[in-house]
Amino acid sequence: MFYREAGDFKTSYSKDNQTFPIKIDRVGYYLVLLVAFLVVPFMLNDYWVNAIFLPFLIYSIAAIGLNILVGYCGQVSLGTGGFMAVGAYACYKLMTTFPDINIFFHVIIAGGITGLVCVVFGLPSLRIKGFYLAVATLAAQFFLVWLFNRVPWFYNYSASGQINAPERTVFGIEVTGANTEAWATYLFCLVFVVASAWIARNLTRGMTGRKWMAIRDMDIAAEIIGVNPLKAKISAFAVSGFFVGISGALFFAVYLGAVEVGEAFGITKSFLVLFMIIIGGLGSIFGSFAGAAFLVLLPVVLKVVGVDMLGWPTDMVAHLQLVIVGGLIILFLILEPHGLAQLWRVTKQKLRLWPFPH
Amino acid sequence: MKKIFVTAIAGLMAASPVMADLVFPSLSYRTGPYAAGGIPFADGYTDYFTLLNERDGGIGGVKVSVPECETGYNTEKGVECYESTKGEGALVYQPLSTGITYQLIPKTTADDIPMHTMGYGRTSAANGDVFSHTFNYPGSYWNGASGGVNYLLETNGGDISGKKIALVYHNSAYGKEPIRTLEELQKKHGFELSLLPVDHPGQEQKSQWLQIRREKPDYVMMWGWGVMNQVAIQEAANIRFPMENFIGIWWSGAEHDVLPAGDKANGYKALTFHNVGRDFPVFADIQKYVVDAGKAAGAGDQVGNVLYNRGLYAAMLAAEAAKTAQEIHGTKDITASMMRDGMEALEITEEKMAALGMPNFGPSFSVSCENHGGPGLVGVTQWDASSKTWSLISDFKATDIDVIGALIAEDSGAYASENNIASNCN
Numbered sequence: 001m002f003y004r005e006a007g008d009f010k011t012s013y014s015k016d017n018q019t020f021p022i023k024i025d026r027v028g029y030y031l032v033l034l035v036a037f038l039v040v041p042f043m044l045n046d047y048w049v050n051a052i053f054l055p056f057l058i059y060s061i062a063a064i065g066l067n068i069l070v071g072y073c074g075q076v077s078l079g080t081g082g083f084m085a086v087g088a089y090a091c092y093k094l095m096t097t098f099p100d101i102n103i104f105f106h107v108i109i110a111g112g113i114t115g116l117v118c119v120v121f122g123l124p125s126l127r128i129k130g131f132y133l134a135v136a137t138l139a140a141q142f143f144l145v146w147l148f149n150r151v152p153w154f155y156n157y158s159a160s161g162q163i164n165a166p167e168r169t170v171f172g173i174e175v176t177g178a179n180t181e182a183w184a185t186y187l188f189c190l191v192f193v194v195a196s197a198w199i200a201r202n203l204t205r206g207m208t209g210r211k212w213m214a215i216r217d218m219d220i221a222a223e224i225i226g227v228n229p230l231k232a233k234i235s236a237f238a239v240s241g242f243f244v245g246i247s248g249a250l251f252f253a254v255y256l257g258a259v260e261v262g263e264a265f266g267i268t269k270s271f272l273v274l275f276m277i278i279i280g281g282l283g284s285i286f287g288s289f290a291g292a293a294f295l296v297l298l299p300v301v302l303k304v305v306g307v308d309m310l311g312w313p314t315d316m317v318a319h320l321q322l323v324i325v326g327g328l329i330i331l332f333l334i335l336e337p338h339g340l341a342q343l344w345r346v347t348k349q350k351l352r353l354w355p356f357p358h
Numbered sequence: 359m360k361k362i363f364v365t366a367i368a369g370l371m372a373a374s375p376v377m378a379d380l381v382f383p384s385l386s387y388r389t390g391p392y393a394a395g396g397i398p399f400a401d402g403y404t405d406y407f408t409l410l411n412e413r414d415g416g417i418g419g420v421k422v423s424v425p426e427c428e429t430g431y432n433t434e435k436g437v438e439c440y441e442s443t444k445g446e447g448a449l450v451y452q453p454l455s456t457g458i459t460y461q462l463i464p465k466t467t468a469d470d471i472p473m474h475t476m477g478y479g480r481t482s483a484a485n486g487d488v489f490s491h492t493f494n495y496p497g498s499y500w501n502g503a504s505g506g507v508n509y510l511l512e513t514n515g516g517d518i519s520g521k522k523i524a525l526v527y528h529n530s531a532y533g534k535e536p537i538r539t540l541e542e543l544q545k546k547h548g549f550e551l552s553l554l555p556v557d558h559p560g561q562e563q564k565s566q567w568l569q570i571r572r573e574k575p576d577y578v579m580m581w582g583w584g585v586m587n588q589v590a591i592q593e594a595a596n597i598r599f600p601m602e603n604f605i606g607i608w609w610s611g612a613e614h615d616v617l618p619a620g621d622k623a624n625g626y627k628a629l630t631f632h633n634v635g636r637d638f639p640v641f642a643d644i645q646k647y648v649v650d651a652g653k654a655a656g657a658g659d660q661v662g663n664v665l666y667n668r669g670l671y672a673a674m675l676a677a678e679a680a681k682t683a684q685e686i687h688g689t690k691d692i693t694a695s696m697m698r699d700g701m702e703a704l705e706i707t708e709e710k711m712a713a714l715g716m717p718n719f720g721p722s723f724s725v726s727c728e729n730h731g732g733p734g735l736v737g738v739t740q741w742d743a744s745s746k747t748w749s750l751i752s753d754f755k756a757t758d759i760d761v762i763g764a765l766i767a768e769d770s771g772a773y774a775s776e777n778n779i780a781s782n783c784n
Contacts, residue, residue, distance in 0.1 A: 047445065051438040149529060149555075159538045159769060160480070160531035162460050166776060177777075178464030256433060258460040260531050262558050263433060300438070307427075313656075314428035315388030315397075322389075 041183035063288035065243030071282035073236035074216030079137035081269030082144030087248025103168035114245020122237030281341025290340035383443040391559035392584035402669025404655035456532035482769035484731025495732030503536035504757035505736025519548030527581040529555035560586025587615035595622035624743035636662030640715035
């Protein structure tokens with residue numbers, strides 16, 4: 001009744017092409033942005049930011065990045081953890097080498113560096129596909145972690161091999177280091193999330209994105225209709241690497257503050273982000289957010305319910321968590337292989353007809 | 359889903375009210391590849407506070423609460439645990455993880471909550487002038503490295519030049535800590551050091567032990583944790599490396615590390631900074647007030663294990679520091695900031711430990727503003743596979759303070775200049 005195209009007249013091409021053609025979606029989008037920027041920062045405390053919002057925002061960027069590669073371009077990657085590590089270490093080296101430059105630019109440059117590294121490891125995708133490519137990116141994962149553990153230059157020769165984010169400010173307000181305010185770190189990450197999602201959304205609905213999807217759906221057919229597979233695949237790796245690098249940089253500099261590569265960026269991280277986009281929905285920006293929210297929130301909710309409310313032993317809750325997350329992933333793959341994004345799409349479809357479906 | 363979420367938020371709100379108790383959060387790990395070490399430590403830590411509650415009515419008459427939070431030895435979960443418990447009035451954090459320690463050093467300093475990393479964490483935190491809120495008494499990894507080398511010197515009549523020592527270490531911040539010290543000691547004593555990293559979680563060590571078999575080092579030292587220890591000892595047994603020449607750090611010397619290798623593990627040695635076994639009066643009280651009363655933490659089957667004793671020791675030091683803080687500030691309900699003062703003024707004497715039913719359980723020492731690291735006395739224990747017990751074969755002895763002190767000054771100085779930290783003690 002309320003959620004419908006009818007009556008929403010478009011009088012120009014740009015209006016016809018907009019991301020949210022339905023008014024209620026558009027209003028909702030601006031409302032979410034408004035709340036995220038103007039309301040949430042005032043309601044935050046350290047716990048909410050560090051346990052929920054920062055991981056959610058940062059994993060969302062990683063999921064968007066991986067979704068471009070896997071969901072839109074169809075190139076399976078298990079190297080996300082390694083690429084996040086590139087972003088983190090690039091950011092660390094930049095922060096310590098050029099302390100006068102704003103951290104904001106360091107994060108972006110770290111993303112760029114990761115994009116380049118990602119391209120190098122994406123080159124085999126021109127020859128190999130599917131599972132074989134997954135194995136090649138898995139090699140990237142292990143190689144990068146090994147590299148950052150092995151070469152002391154990357155961690156500035158510190159005795160422990162850890163990297164620690166020094167204090168850096170944006171407009172005089174600390175965003176990294178120990179003395180940060182909750183709202184500052186949140187807003188800093190939010191800016192990157194909104195920008196990433198906006199860029200990703202517009203890339204994927206434009207020419208570039210259509211090329212990626214053509215390659216994903218059938219690479220030979222795409223080549224015949226004039227899509228250059230080299231450019232399409234390499235650009236997907238570059239863009240994906242850029243976003244993943246940004247998320248890695250934020251993960252290290254803003255969220256954790258101190259990182260040990262094997263522990264923070266191990267193979268489990270690659271799988272976690274992959275699960276996010278599978279549960280959220282391949283080939284969907286909304287799905288990246290939904291998947292990240294699901295896998296960040298679920299353990300916290302389970303812990304709060306199990307330990308704080310029901311008073312169960314912590315180890316039992318931790319074990320249950322593994323069981324429940326695993327079970328839910330299987331359940332999702334069986335019931336809704338296209339993820340939360342598809343559920344959302346179906347809901348919207350139903351809403352258009354509601355309450356008179358016939 | 360929505361319902362769950364609403365109830366979850368309601369629960370979160372309900373879980374936050376300020377409690378009047380003294381809160382000692384236990385960031386434990388009872389799951390994952392490091393659980394074998396995490397469980398006994400967490401049990402010992404909790405049991406000691408339960409004992410204080412049941413027997414003495416808390417510390418200075420104020421009840422103690424020990425909220426537990428599962429970290430799984432994972433830094434992300436560690437941060438979440440820290441944030442979720444600090445609002446409850448946490449007095450001191452003991453994360454039992456070097457990775458989490460590195461993360462919490464700046465955070466705890468900013469939040470004015472002390473952290474005690476007993477025998478782990480960042481060694482240079484011993485310099486209290488720089489690390490105002492981090493304590494690692496009574497000993498650190500560098501004491502451990504030096505203590506191990508001293509023990510070898512002692513057994514070799516004071517000369518180990520030309521001997522080959524291999525270090526098998528967990529390839530993480532934790533395992534890398536002793537390398538600098540060992541390299542310095544290598545220069546001083548003229549032994550040959552070879553480094554063999556083992557990646558997390560440490561189940562795969564075939565190539566490292568093949569290398570040991572080929573290079574035939576005289577001694578192997580190990581900085582391992584969790585499942586890595588068991589595998590290493592099993593592999594050492596497989597290549598018939600003489601166990602009495604195999605020395606682990608204190609995190610590689612508990613019952614569960616040696617039991618899987620059975621008789622072959624006989625003679626394996628480990629360093630320690632506290633006593634082993636349950637031959638102390640305090641265990642009778644624990645049996646009476648905690649175990650028999652059905653209030654033991656976990657399964658209650660860890661009492662008297664090496665790591666259980668360490669948890670107990672950590673809790674004892676925390677409780678004594680809280681008492682000291684109560685005396686200094688003349689109030690029963692201390693805050694985290696007062697707790698920090700108490701830790702800095704902590705003095706453990708033989709009489710104090712005897713009065714607590716723990717005679718000769720650890721070294722006697724006192725903490726000062728400059729020295730947060732304690733005396734760094736290191737003893738050696740040995741495993742007897744037939745009686746399945748650890749026994750102290752070398753008493754707590756001093757370590758090479760010249761070498762360690764210089765390294766601590768260097769590393770903490772670098773940290774201070776990197777982070778613009780002003781002197782804490784003046």
